[in-house]
Amino acid sequence: MKKYDDASWHYGGDFPPGLPQINGATHIGIFLTWFIENNLLSGEQLEDFEDDIQNVKNRTLTGSEYLMRNCDGKLTSNDLNKTGNEFAKAYYEDGTKFAKAYKDYLGDYARLLNIRVVNNLLDQDTLYRIENSWNNYDLLKTRIDERFEQWKEFKKKK
Numbered sequence: 001m002k003k004y005d006d007a008s009w010h011y012g013g014d015f016p017p018g019l020p021q022i023n024g025a026t027h028i029g030i031f032l033t034w035f036i037e038n039n040l041l042s043g044e045q046l047e048d049f050e051d052d053i054q055n056v057k058n059r060t061l062t063g064s065e066y067l068m069r070n071c072d073g074k075l076t077s078n079d080l081n082k083t084g085n086e087f088a089k090a091y092y093e094d095g096t097k098f099a100k101a102y103k104d105y106l107g108d109y110a111r112l113l114n115i116r117v118v119n120n121l122l123d124q125d126t127l128y129r130i131e132n133s134w135n136n137y138d139l140l141k142t143r144i145d146e147r148f149e150q151w152k153e154f155k156k157k158k
Contacts, residue, residue: 007074113140
């Protein structure tokens with residue numbers, strides 16, 4: 001099992017005092033929402049959490065809430081199907097061939113949501129104060145859709 005991200009890595013680190021722990025899951029939850037909407041979850045997720053998956057699709061439950069409730073705050077390879085994992089490996093991690101050619105998810109996240117960069121690192125205070133909203137998801141969804149199409153073309157060239 002590969003762990004892509006874990007909310008506890010964020011709220012357990014340089015996390016601004018006074019913020020709820022779910023703020024450490026916002027960026028992961030937005031990414032997970034895209035996988036839910038695009039039917040790229042694992043069979044286990046589909047079988048175990050059908051109602052919550054539908055609630056995310058209906059926008060009555062956010063991806064961050066889904067992540068904390070059903071995935072113990074962690075996004076892992078067990079949560080995604082084969083195509084989902086291949087895309088996540090290429091795009092979620094910086095330094096991959098795809099991410100170097102295009103961008104990685106957090107780079108896109110920071111740019112689109114105007115997160116400050118300090119000494120080549122994302123400003124933790126800004127990062128964790130991003131609103132867990134459908135407006136922010138919609139902004140990122142367009143970019144993730146674009147990256148997914150680029151990834152499919154990139155994969156053909158390999």
